[in-house]
Amino acid sequence: MQKVIGVNDLQNSGMLGAEYIAFDLYDAHNNLGAVYCQQGLWDMALYEFMKAVRFDPKNASAHKNIGMIYFAKGDKQRAKEYLFQMLKYDPNYLKDAGIYAIVSQLGLIKE
Secondary structure, eight states: OOOOOOHHHHHHTTSSOHHHHHHHHHHHHHHHHHHHHHTTOHHHHHHHHHHHHHHOTTOHHHHHHHHHHHHHTTOHHHHHHHHHHHHHHOGGGGGSHHHHHHHHHTTSSOO
């Protein structure tokens, strides 16, 4: 009989570091959030993106996703908070014209 090896077994054996697990969980939650967005399930997407941020707090992508959902829902203050974090961790997002327009509208950049 073959034993099934889980993530905890790999981590305990030293074959898998905590950083890898955190990245993997970040990626899983971020991807699930993207699927929920495609289905128009904004609250479920927001929940998953929030989980992703817990696993990788400096990842600009999850902050962008959360900020964009809040912006779409009309919560400009929360959108501003998360989009500010996005710019802090990756200012290259300003190259996207749509994002540039939104962060400008929120007063995060001066033209």
